[in-house]
Amino acid sequence: MRRLDFITLFNPVATIYPWTGFAQQQAPLLQIRPVVVTPEELSIAYPKVEAWIQKTLAAYEKDAQPIGSMHFARLPLYFHSVLLATSKFIPIDRVPIPPLTAMGLGRFAEVERGNFSGVTYLDRYFIKRTVMIEEAVHFHELIHVLQWRLLGPERFLTAYANGLEEFGYEDSPLEKMAYDAEASFKRSSAIFDAEKFVVERLGSL
Numbered sequence: 001m002r003r004l005d006f007i008t009l010f011n012p013v014a015t016i017y018p019w020t021g022f023a024q025q026q027a028p029l030l031q032i033r034p035v036v037v038t039p040e041e042l043s044i045a046y047p048k049v050e051a052w053i054q055k056t057l058a059a060y061e062k063d064a065q066p067i068g069s070m071h072f073a074r075l076p077l078y079f080h081s082v083l084l085a086t087s088k089f090i091p092i093d094r095v096p097i098p099p100l101t102a103m104g105l106g107r108f109a110e111v112e113r114g115n116f117s118g119v120t121y122l123d124r125y126f127i128k129r130t131v132m133i134e135e136a137v138h139f140h141e142l143i144h145v146l147q148w149r150l151l152g153p154e155r156f157l158t159a160y161a162n163g164l165e166e167f168g169y170e171d172s173p174l175e176k177m178a179y180d181a182e183a184s185f186k187r188s189s190a191i192f193d194a195e196k197f198v199v200e201r202l203g204s205l
Contacts, residue, residue, distance in 0.1 A: 042157065136185060
């Protein structure tokens with residue numbers, strides 16, 4: 001997720017899609033600690049958020065566009081072809097965010113009023129039309145796609161919420177990971193394996 005106006009936020013959970021073969025490196029990710037979101041909170045909120053995501057993605061699937069349609073020159077150098085082929089983006093004027101307060105996540109109420117340039121739900125990401133041609137924004141959201149696939153929905157929810165509570169938005173580990181990767185992408189011509197980058201950073205959490 002990328003922001004336009006800084007605001008404390010929470011990156012919500014998505015529905016489950018089939019996993020692709022390239023993202024199967026799970027072992028190092030077990031170090032992520034559930035220190036903030038309690039099992040009780042998760043058991044109540046997760047089904048509601050998942051259902052909202054399923055409904056939202058279904059409603060917008062007709063607008064989903066293949067990443068290849070943008071003809072970006074650099075993204076294929078960083079991301080596996082399977083990810084680029086299976087992930088899609090949805091241009092929109094305002095990215096959809098679930099009603100978190102009503103779902104029992106009142107501590108993240110601020111996010112419902114957020115003005116974000118992009119938000120990712122597993123292998124679909126919404127992106128504001130005003131920044132749709134910016135390759136770096138797509139790069140950022142694709143880092144989140146990798147996080148979704150490597151962690152899975154429940155662990156993504158727990159890790160993102162815990163990081164947000166403990167460190168705040170800019171230092172939230174999953175968000176900082178995406179911004180660090182995006183910064184490297186923007187300032188250097190050096191090519192790196194985005195999936196390997198995410199796996200290594202997740203393993204250090």
